[in-house]
Amino acid sequence: MIPEHADSPPVSASPPGDDGVLVIAGQRAPRPGGATPPPDRTAGSGAGTGSTTGTGSTTGAGTAERALASARMWIAITSAAARRMCRYRAAIAASIVSNIVLTVLRGHLALAVWAQRPDLAGYDATAAVTFTVLGQSLVTTFAVFGGMIEMPWRIRHGTIETDLVRPVGFQRWWLGLEVGRAAVYLATRALPAGLVGALLFDLRLPGSAGAGAAFAVSLGLALLVSFGIRYLVGLSAFWLTDARGVQAVSALVLMFFSGAVLPLVLFPGALGTIAGLLPFGAIIQTPMDLYLGTAPGGALRALAIQAFWAAALLLTGRALTDAGLRRLVVQGG
Numbered sequence: 001m002i003p004e005h006a007d008s009p010p011v012s013a014s015p016p017g018d019d020g021v022l023v024i025a026g027q028r029a030p031r032p033g034g035a036t037p038p039p040d041r042t043a044g045s046g047a048g049t050g051s052t053t054g055t056g057s058t059t060g061a062g063t064a065e066r067a068l069a070s071a072r073m074w075i076a077i078t079s080a081a082a083r084r085m086c087r088y089r090a091a092i093a094a095s096i097v098s099n100i101v102l103t104v105l106r107g108h109l110a111l112a113v114w115a116q117r118p119d120l121a122g123y124d125a126t127a128a129v130t131f132t133v134l135g136q137s138l139v140t141t142f143a144v145f146g147g148m149i150e151m152p153w154r155i156r157h158g159t160i161e162t163d164l165v166r167p168v169g170f171q172r173w174w175l176g177l178e179v180g181r182a183a184v185y186l187a188t189r190a191l192p193a194g195l196v197g198a199l200l201f202d203l204r205l206p207g208s209a210g211a212g213a214a215f216a217v218s219l220g221l222a223l224l225v226s227f228g229i230r231y232l233v234g235l236s237a238f239w240l241t242d243a244r245g246v247q248a249v250s251a252l253v254l255m256f257f258s259g260a261v262l263p264l265v266l267f268p269g270a271l272g273t274i275a276g277l278l279p280f281g282a283i284i285q286t287p288m289d290l291y292l293g294t295a296p297g298g299a300l301r302a303l304a305i306q307a308f309w310a311a312a313l314l315l316t317g318r319a320l321t322d323a324g325l326r327r328l329v330v331q332g333g
Helices: 041-086 089-116 125-137 151-157 170-200 209-238 244-257 269-277 285-292 299-326
Strands: none
Touching: 041 089, 041 170, 089 125, 089 170, 125 170, 125 285, 151 209, 170 209, 170 299, 209 244, 209 285, 209 299, 285 299
């Protein structure tokens, strides 16, 4: 039997010689110049200062490289999710048609209501139809009807174990998928419906460039709030054998309290007060208030409230993710 690396001589270590040189395989390692002098501590302190600076530079470069790698991974996740959504072309076409039809119908309904009740809830007819048309066009982008996160199904069938070994955090993975999905829905659902609505109705433009910028920022925060709520609903599958009931209730609450059906200012008395305190209005009501320039307390206050709810929901989701994963048991394999 021929041992591995038979052509290599065996490596054996002999005790060091009188000069302190370790003998390996019968050969002495060269030591030019005799014994190595001990390091100069005076020079070492200077070198240590330079070394500290170099280490700091290296650490900064390493942090930058990790941030760049994380950004590339994030882009890869979102682009993969977007490509996946674009594969279902028949579903995209059907959704475009259905969203346009609903947008047009709701626009005419808003005109009929405000023709009978001018200045209802502080909106004139133009503001009301703008709110209704643009709000309806964004409904699928923000998944106001709930769902769009496959986590409960994956937990129930055990395929969630694949998500736990991905090179990105569990919550960040699902958020990346959500951003990719929302980008496709914005381009294929919201924009066509909004353009058709602009052609058929007299829609109002933002009052200033600042209002338009605030509206754009608000759309990003609205997506985070929507994702945060639906992510928490998905996490319920860690504790429930069937999360479909929670999903159905959450979809109803989202649709009613987000402003997708009616502006929240139309809700009377205590119901309107409660609706204003809940996070759901940050999904549709707040972006449309910023677009129309009717946000209570101004744009900065509205954006701050949105950011608060987005951070609170994401942090809560992070904590519950850790709790859910600790009790997860996947059988089989």
